Amino acid sequence: MFTAERVADKSDWITTDTGDWEIIIGLEIHAQVASKAKLFSGAATEYGAEPNTQVSLVDAAMPGMLPVLNEYCVEQAVRTGMGLRAQINAFSRFDRKNYFYPDLPQGYQISQLYHPIVGEGEMLVELDDGDSITVGIERLHLEQDAGKSIHDLDPNATYVDLNRCGVALMEIVSKPDMRSAREAAGYVRKLRSLVRYLGTCDGDMEKGNLRADVNVSVRRPGGELGTRCEIKNLNSMRFIQQAIEYEARRQIQIIEDGGTVDQETRLFNTDTGETRTMRSKEDAHDYRYFPDPDLLPVKLSEDWLARIKADLPELPDEKKIRYVKDFGLSEYDAGVLVSDREKAAYYEEVAKGNDKKLAANWVLNEVFGKLNKENVEITDCPVSAAANCAIVAMISSDVISGKIAKQVFEICWEEGGDPVAIVEERGLKQVTDTGAIEAMIDEIIAANPDQAAKVKDKPKTLGWFVGQVMKASQGKANPQAVNKILCEKLLD
Amino acid sequence: MRTTAGSKILGDFTPPYESTVSANLWRDGAVMLGKLNMDEFAMGSSNENSAFGPVVNPWRAKGGEQKLVPGGSSGGSAAAVAAGLCLGATATDTGGSIRQPASFTGTVGIKPTYGRCSRWGIVAFASSLDQAGPITRTVEDAAIMLRSMSGHDPKDSTSLKADVPDFAAACTRSLKGLRIGVPKEYRVEGMPAEIEKIWADGMDWLRAEGCELVDVSLPHTKYALPAYYIIAPAEASSNLARYDGMRYGTRIEGADLTETYEKTRGQGFGEEVRRRIMIGAYVLSAGFYDAYYIRAQKVRARIAEDFKNAFSQCDALLTPTAPSAAFGINAKFNDxxxxxxxxxxxxxxxxxxxxxxxxxxxxxxxxxxxxxQVIGKALDEETCFAVGGALERAACFNAKPGKWW
Incomplete structure (x- = not known):
């Protein structure tokens, strides 16, 4: 469902002296399957091991060694396909992609060209401004990763580490449905969130476990499609956006100078933010794809597929709908909460037994605010979801005020401990005893007769008295009660 | 033990692993006497393509001194068994490499059903065609050896999950009522009269055992060889890509990576292997894939269908193994x-x-x-052994090569 017709949001156009341009973007994401063993061998996949310590005879392509398909990886690809609401192909097959390179011991990569395991699908992508777009998925297929060539250890030699060789990747190909760097970033963010929800890939871009090849072309808004260039191997959200911006402007420059864009594969320089030619279309390899005769076709039964489907976790889109419908949260708040599996799980624990909206506000403002400020990940949050659940419960039942709650949260963050005990031990309980509050108010009025006299003419000064009472009660007086009594005493 | 597959490119490569078929033989008490010569990467029909020189057939034509080929590619195995150097030898067969040398050397050779023997640990030529099997002096020995070599192996995805019957027991089975098909397409032009004759003798022997001889047709036979010489090189071109001088075997250093590849592979592989790699790369290349590889696969499916149809009328097929007897070294080498x-x-x-x-x-x-040759239905090696056993008894073939050393 390539929507060539869809024209970019005007704010995403690039305007030059010659007029407006829009960018057309398609992505190929390589997501490493979260599997302990490789796609066709039992070797380990752990990150950061000593070079060439996780290499089986199959990975090293010793004579006579044969690949055996890791069924766990097949299952993860199918689950990801289901998450993408994509066609799952009951029949798929592996093909060999032939080329020579020292980090490719077999001389071919086992991939799926002709019959991928997952076909067309689509994904809803929420953007920063609250809008959303639908991005078509062309296909998802399984393939082996290559090893790593290390060029900077020796000036005259290249070293090869085969640990990564044979690791299972899901290549997820989008349709050219994105029109700006921010849409592309939104797509990657959503896809990353999806695979993390499913547990099919850890989404760790720094380790290269999720990386993108970006196809970029430019055209006049709504006009004929231009020639595309592919930028290889981008492993951060920032690089993806930088590369797209740079590449689009480079192509516009060429066209405006009267030239034509050559279809080619390019590399992104992370230091300069520029892209440069890796190989032109003429130099493209002839990969001589053909079905791998060492492997049987993959046939998936309906029963097996039904079982996999039934075991899928609740995914972000469904979760968001539930938060809006059942919890009464705003679309925006729900979107932020479900954007990440850990965040959603955290929120749901805080909301347990509490008012859902109050819990959402608390998590979004207090918890996420603090995490952002301190640059801490939700998984490393020093205040547990259970502790926050208790804090929110105390707010709901008027045991503490919102203000005190923030104080309790800070104490928990700094010192740890059980919030209920903290409130108890430090005497932070809200004073709701109207008698006690009244006594405090009387005392303050008595000490400030001039101020008290002015309130009737200037009702806004009532706030000063509220402040005084709160101060006297060390913030523990119930603000509503204070307000009510003050009004009765000074305004009536 | 050093493994070369008859090629220079493997250098002094010594595998740190044992193939499933050989491990099965050792499990059953077989004793290793040594390794044997073969055509480089099993590519050849005369064993003249070995980097270690040709294998000489222990047989000589009557009154002749000319050295003959033992057939190929498992020429070393066949010659060693024929010369009495061993009781049996392992071999592989991608297009006839067990059966044709057996025919040339007066030995018994069986290529089992694809998937009967694990390919794990066997240097690959064409994965979808390669099968291991024994070459022995008698049908019963072949049955005993094949039973040991066979069996499902989880390390080979194309290995069949099928029980392995007692093949030796099948060797003496009665053939009464068995229908033997004789494919008319195997009566090729220019076939020596002597081969026509032994084929007819074979039919008579089986008739005498109570078999019914049936004329059958395998109409796509004439396309088999062209299809084979597309599919096998295509797979080989990819299977042999791993011999790149990077991790093991021969490496001939060049000025840069590309030159290292070119020198290593150009000098490491022999002429026939280079020829087939080039054919294979060609038939798989963009623009030719459909015309060659895909068409060859369609032919292959038709050939399988031909056999299926034939086996609706008969239980096994009887054919000559090869269109000629052993020929002289160099006789066909340049053609x-x-x-x-x-x-x-x-x-x-x-x-x-x-x-x-x-x-x-x-x-x-x-x-x-x-x-x-007796061709059986898939997984019906037993009928092959039963018919083979009957032929062996009827032929009373007890000729031995003369003093060859």
Whole structure:
């Protein structure tokens, strides 16, 4: 469902002296399957091991060694396909992609060209401004990763580490449905969130476990499609956006100078933010794809597929709908909460037994605010979801005020401990005893007769008295009660 | 132990692992005497393509001194068994490489059903066609050896999950009522009269055992050899890509990476291997893939269908193994197409994945052995052994090569 017709949001156009341009973007994401063993061998996949310590005879392509398909990886690809609401192909097959390179011991990569395991699908992508777009998925297929060539250890030699060789990747190909760097970033963010929800890939871009090849072309808004260039191997959200911006402007420059864009594969320089030619279309390899005769076709039964489907976790889109419908949260708040599996799980624990909206506000403002400020990940949050659940419960039942709650949260963050005990031990309980509050108010009025006299003419000064009472009660007086009594005493 | 596959490119490569078929033999008490020569990467029909020199057939034509080829590619195995150096030898068969040398050397050779023997640990030529099997002096020995070599292996995805029957017990089975098909397409032009004769003798012997002889047709036979010489090189071009001088085997350093590849592979592989790699790369390349590889696969499916249809009328097929007896060293070496024709009766069983056994039937007028082939249904090696056993008994083939050393 390539929507060539869809024209970019005007704010995403690039305007030059010659007029407006829009960018057309398609992505190929390589997501490493979260599997302990490789796609066709039992070797380990752990990150950061000593070079060439996780290499089986199959990975090293010793004579006579044969690949055996890791069924766990097949299952993860199918689950990801289901998450993408994509066609799952009951029949798929592996093909060999032939080329020579020292980090490719077999001389071919086992991939799926002709019959991928997952076909067309689509994904809803929420953007920063609250809008959303639908991005078509062309296909998802399984393939082996290559090893790593290390060029900077020796000036005259290249070293090869085969640990990564044979690791299972899901290549997820989008349709050219994105029109700006921010849409592309939104797509990657959503896809990353999806695979993390499913547990099919850890989404760790720094380790290269999720990386993108970006196809970029430019055209006049709504006009004929231009020639595309592919930028290889981008492993951060920032690089993806930088590369797209740079590449689009480079192509516009060429066209405006009267030239034509050559279809080619390019590399992104992370230091300069520029892209440069890796190989032109003429130099493209002839990969001589053909079905791998060492492997049987993959046939998936309906029963097996039904079982996999039934075991899928609740995914972000469904979760968001539930938060809006059942919890009464705003679309925006729900979107932020479900954007990440850990965040959603955290929120749901805080909301347990509490008012859902109050819990959402608390998590979004207090918890996420603090995490952002301190640059801490939700998984490393020093205040547990259970502790926050208790804090929110105390707010709901008027045991503490919102203000005190923030104080309790800070104490928990700094010192740890059980919030209920903290409130108890430090005497932070809200004073709701109207008698006690009244006594405090009387005392303050008595000490400030001039101020008290002015309130009737200037009702806004009532706030000063509220402040005084709160101060006297060390913030523990119930603000509503204070307000009510003050009004009765000074305004009536 | 050093493994070379008859090639220079493997250098002094010594595998730190044991193939499943050989491990099965050791498990059952077999004793290793040594490794044998073969055509480089199993590519050849005369064993003249070995980097270590040709294998000489222990047989000589009557009154002749000319050195003959033992057939190929498992020429070393066949020659060693024929010369009495061992009781049996392992071999592989991609297009006839067990059966044709067995025919040339007066020995028994069986290529089992594709998937009967694990390919794990066997240097690959063409994965979808390669099968291991034994070459022995008698049908019963072949049955005993094959039973040991066979069995499902989880390390080979194409290995079959099938029980392994007692093949030896099948060797003496009665053939009464068995229908034996005789494919008319195997009566090729220019076939020596002596081969026609042993084929007819074979039919008579089986009739005498109570078999019914049935004329059958395998109409796509003439396309088998061309299809084979597309599919096998295509797979080989990819399977042999791993011999790149980077991790093991021969490496001939060049000025840069590309030159290192070119020198290593250009000098490491022999002429026939280079030829087939080039054919394979060509038929898989963009623009030719559909016309060659895909068409060849369609032919392959038709050939399998031909056999299926034939087996609706019969239980096994009887054919000659090879279109000639052993020929002189160098006789066909410079004519690849002539050489490829050696496999005309054997490639079909590989393309269809069927078992085929070659049993020595007679000596020709020059005193050289000729074999008959029995092709069975998939996983029905037992019928191959039963018919092979009957042929062996009827032929009373007890000729031995003269003093060859």
């Amino acid at each position: 690849p197409v002539k050489m490829y024709l050696n496999d005309i009766f054997t490639v079909t069983a590989n393309l269809a994945g069927l078992p085929g056994i070659s049993v020595p039937a007679a000596l020709d007028n020059a005193g050289l052995p000729l074999g008959l």
